[in-house]
Amino acid sequence: MLRRTDTDRILLAHGGGGSLTRDLIRDLLLPLLGSEQPELADSSPVPGHEDIHLTIDAFVVKPLFFPGGDIGSLAIHGTLNDLAVSGAKPLAVAVSFVVEEGFEVDALKRVLRSAGEAARGCDVRIITGDTKVVARGDADGLFVITGGVGAVVRRVLPSGGREGDAILLSGSIGEHGVAVMSAREGIAFETSVESDSASVWPLVEALLRGGVEIRAMRDPTRGGVAACCNELADSSGVSIVLDEKAIPVKAGVAAACEMLGLDPLTVANEGKVLFFVPKRDAGRAVDLLRSLPTGHSAAVIGRAVSRRDHAVYLTTRYGGERIVEMPYGEELPRIC
Amino acid sequence: MCLAIPARVVSIKGTLARVEVMGNARQADLSLLDDVAIGDYILVHAGFGIQKLDRSEAEETLAIFRSLEEGIGEDAEP
Amino acid sequence: MRMQSLEHVLSRIRKASGEIGRRVRVMEVCGTHTHVIARAGLKPLVRDEVALVSGPGCPVCVTAQRDIEKMLLLARRPGVTVATFGDMVRVPGINSSLERARAEGADVRVVYSARDALELARSDPSGEVVFLAVGFETTAPGVASVALEAAESGTANFSLLVSHKRIVPAMAAVLDGRVALDGFLTPGHVSVIIGSGAYEPLVREYGVPCVATGFEPCDVLEGLAMLLEIVAEHRAESVIQYTRAVTPGGNARARDIMMRVFETADAEWRGLGVIPGSGLRLREEFRKLDAEERFSLPEVPPTEIEGCACGEVLKGLLDPAHCPLFGNRCTPESPVGPCMVSSEGSCAATYRYG
Numbered sequence: 001m002l003r004r005t006d007t008d009r010i011l012l013a014h015g016g017g018g019s020l021t022r023d024l025i026r027d028l029l030l031p032l033l034g035s036e037q038p039e040l041a042d043s044s045p046v047p048g049h050e051d052i053h054l055t056i057d058a059f060v061v062k063p064l065f066f067p068g069g070d071i072g073s074l075a076i077h078g079t080l081n082d083l084a085v086s087g088a089k090p091l092a093v094a095v096s097f098v099v100e101e102g103f104e105v106d107a108l109k110r111v112l113r114s115a116g117e118a119a120r121g122c123d124v125r126i127i128t129g130d131t132k133v134v135a136r137g138d139a140d141g142l143f144v145i146t147g148g149v150g151a152v153v154r155r156v157l158p159s160g161g162r163e164g165d166a167i168l169l170s171g172s173i174g175e176h177g178v179a180v181m182s183a184r185e186g187i188a189f190e191t192s193v194e195s196d197s198a199s200v201w202p203l204v205e206a207l208l209r210g211g212v213e214i215r216a217m218r219d220p221t222r223g224g225v226a227a228c229c230n231e232l233a234d235s236s237g238v239s240i241v242l243d244e245k246a247i248p249v250k251a252g253v254a255a256a257c258e259m260l261g262l263d264p265l266t267v268a269n270e271g272k273v274l275f276f277v278p279k280r281d282a283g284r285a286v287d288l289l290r291s292l293p294t295g296h297s298a299a300v301i302g303r304a305v306s307r308r309d310h311a312v313y314l315t316t317r318y319g320g321e322r323i324v325e326m327p328y329g330e331e332l333p334r335i336c
Numbered sequence: 337m338c339l340a341i342p343a344r345v346v347s348i349k350g351t352l353a354r355v356e357v358m359g360n361a362r363q364a365d366l367s368l369l370d371d372v373a374i375g376d377y378i379l380v381h382a383g384f385g386i387q388k389l390d391r392s393e394a395e396e397t398l399a400i401f402r403s404l405e406e407g408i409g410e411d412a413e414p
Numbered sequence: 415m416r417m418q419s420l421e422h423v424l425s426r427i428r429k430a431s432g433e434i435g436r437r438v439r440v441m442e443v444c445g446t447h448t449h450v451i452a453r454a455g456l457k458p459l460v461r462d463e464v465a466l467v468s469g470p471g472c473p474v475c476v477t478a479q480r481d482i483e484k485m486l487l488l489a490r491r492p493g494v495t496v497a498t499f500g501d502m503v504r505v506p507g508i509n510s511s512l513e514r515a516r517a518e519g520a521d522v523r524v525v526y527s528a529r530d531a532l533e534l535a536r537s538d539p540s541g542e543v544v545f546l547a548v549g550f551e552t553t554a555p556g557v558a559s560v561a562l563e564a565a566e567s568g569t570a571n572f573s574l575l576v577s578h579k580r581i582v583p584a585m586a587a588v589l590d591g592r593v594a595l596d597g598f599l600t601p602g603h604v605s606v607i608i609g610s611g612a613y614e615p616l617v618r619e620y621g622v623p624c625v626a627t628g629f630e631p632c633d634v635l636e637g638l639a640m641l642l643e644i645v646a647e648h649r650a651e652s653v654i655q656y657t658r659a660v661t662p663g664g665n666a667r668a669r670d671i672m673m674r675v676f677e678t679a680d681a682e683w684r685g686l687g688v689i690p691g692s693g694l695r696l697r698e699e700f701r702k703l704d705a706e707e708r709f710s711l712p713e714v715p716p717t718e719i720e721g722c723a724c725g726e727v728l729k730g731l732l733d734p735a736h737c738p739l740f741g742n743r744c745t746p747e748s749p750v751g752p753c754m755v756s757s758e759g760s761c762a763a764t765y766r767y768g
Contacts, residue, residue: 009514009517009518010517011513011514011517012513012516012517013513019747020747182360189360189361189362190360190361190362191359191360191361192359192360193359193360251358251401251402252358252359252360254358254401255341255357255358255359255360255398255401256358256360258341258401259341259357259360259362259380261500263453310768313768314455315455316453316454316455316631317454317631318420318454318455318456318459318631318632318635319420319455319459320454320455320456320457320458320459321455321458321768322452322453322454322455322767322768323766323767323768325746325765325766325767328504328746328747340552340603340606365527365529365556365559367556367559367671368555368556368559368665368667368668368671369665369667369668370667379603379606379659381552381553381556381603382499382526382527382528382549382552382553382556383526383527383528383529383530383556384527384529384555384556384559386552386555386556386603386606386607386665386668387606387659387665389658389659390658393657393658393659394658396658397630397658400630
């Protein structure tokens with residue numbers, strides 16, 4: 001019997017951002033690291049200095065270069081976004097590179113330039129870093145780890161969502177995952193879809209400055225909107241009902257997902273935010289988001305309701321209703 | 337059963353074709369079809385073309401994908 | 415689909431249903447239909463008129479457990495790379511799966527096409543590549559084409575573990591089991607290959623109408639409308655909803671290639687047992703590509719997991735939610751049987767989408 005608790009080896013799916021990742025963190029990481037937190041937040045206040053948040057993230061994207069970005073820009077944006085969705089303005093990052101022997105210097109330069117540009121573009125400084133080199137075969141080209149610090153503007157927890165809230169999405173989904181899949185070895189699939197890798201702080205800041213009460217938020221990275229909604233619904237003790245017709249998906253992404261056997265709701269994004277806002281603020285919030293380039297297709301995609309049997313429901317474009325499950329962990333392309 | 341999507345043939349080299357659908361391009365093997373020409377729409381499954389499609393019929397399926405994008409800018413029912 | 419058309423099709427269904435005077439039972443035998451119906455939430459839309467049942471249409475789900483064990487034996491062999499469609503990776507054998515085996519060091523690669531597996535073999539002649547040939551008649555011709563190429567080009571390090579199945583014998587087996595059905599939605603893409611004419615013998619022998627249906631939700635609804643209209647007229651025939659791609663004669667060239675390399679054979683379907691003539695195996699002249707022979711795989715004794723009711727579910731006799739293991743011992747994260755593993759399995763679709 002294959003039960004999750006019987007696993008004595010880490011599976012690829014444990015890193016997929018879905019239910020297995022959640023279990024790994026909850027059952028292994030947190031208790032054994034002596035953390036009192038019930039779950040891993042995107043960024044957390046420093047004890048004794050709660051106005052400063054700290055976060056860390058590892059970037060193992062493969063391939064390193066993909067349409068719309070690379071591991072360098074991704075490493076910066078990803079960490080800034082962990083701070084942003086906790087309500088902290090990103091201030092500075094630390095970057096560590098683990099490089100495999102034999103890695104091309106030109107490729108490393110590209111990554112470094114990209115990371116530098118990304119940081120400058122987000123008005124954030126890279127203030128410290130580290131490099132290690134391991135023997136050929138001991139690391140898959142390059143891994144990047146980034147830590148970030150931010151100053152709290154308004155701390156927002158995933159548990160603040162309430163029944164009746166409007167669920168907002170800052171833009172169209174599935175672009176990062178499709179872009180990366182297209183460049184992956186063995187798939188030989190080209191696409192015009194580009195990663196949406198970007199800092200989401202401007203979006204968050206726009207809402208905070210505009211006086212919108214953000215009750216909960218998170219960026220839908222690994223596991224996509226499906227995973228993110230499940231997490232927020234569970235944290236906030238509510239259920240979410242999504243309206244399929246309202247979820248922005250580019251035609252190219254929908255077609256690519258069809259070709260690859262993916263559900264756009266479970267595909268990773270790297271420049272989007274899911275927000276819970278009071279219903280009365282929804283219209284204004286959408287307008288504020290749409291005034292920014294990265295928020296031009298922002299939309300209300302659903303609402304929070306009192307907790308039902310499942311965390312997330314979807315009203316399909318045909319009028320039916322179905323459940324949106326927490327994805328397993330690794331998107332396996334369907335063929336048959 | 338199985339996933340198959342209508343794609344337009346962009347180039348042909350021997351029995352292999354490059355096919356495109358909405359900005360996504362893949363390789364497809366034409367061994368199972370007769371007389372495929374550039375510009376034809378074919379149904380591709382697991383890397384193989386399995387049927388030639390009438391252009392207007394292919395468009396019918398593809399229109400469904402386009403209609404998804406038209407949803408951008410619309411909001412959910414309150 | 416424009417809302418007006420949706421309303422039109424639903425009213426066709428309601429009208430035909432009124433003429434029939436009772437709820438009809440329709441079986442689909444295609445994993446993608448199962449998946450589309452669940453994802454689009456179609457069952458509640460036609461709840462009063464149609465009981466939609468999933469049959470043995472997911473080739474992953476119906477792979478016999480001992481065939482999975484053979485796949486695992488190969489995966490664990492040093493020097494062997496197993497190339498497979500993604501759906502097979504999480505299918506449970508007795509104690510393990512390809513996913514687990516990969517975590518333990520087996521070389522398991524997900525491919526989209528049998529051709530990718532051949533390329534893999536050619537890119538490294540020092541290792542053996544075995545392609546897990548799973549799927550119905552939609553997939554088998556492409557695999558046959560690759561097998562031909564491998565044989566003709568003398569690619570020595572490529573082989574196939576063949577587990578292809580044919581849908582019509584399985585439909586007959588379901589009907590033989592006296593499962594009460596008013597009609598079938600037949601798989602659109604299998605029908606592209608075999609043609610709607612392939613279902614005529616079933617229609618003649620069992621009097622059950624068949625509608626070859628496409629995969630957009632509006633296709634499924636239109637297929638149901640057509641089926642109910644035939645039932646309301648007390649007729650039985652094999653027709654085509656998915657006229658964009660399906661013809662009565664199908665793709666003869668694809669079938670020729672498929673039968674050049676393969677011949678029909680008896681095959682074991684999980685939950686249904688051995689169904690005569692329901693599988694494909696390599697013809698004599700292509701046996702050198704047979705992984706079972708090349709690697710002298712031992713015979714695996716048949717095993718069934720206690721309590722697993724996949725067989726009943728596959729025959730449409732048991733609703734997934736009524737299986738005693740559903741949702742407790744058997745979930746997508748820890749599946750007991752293949753119906754729960756593949757996202758197209760009846761149980762997984764029910765669990766995931768309600």
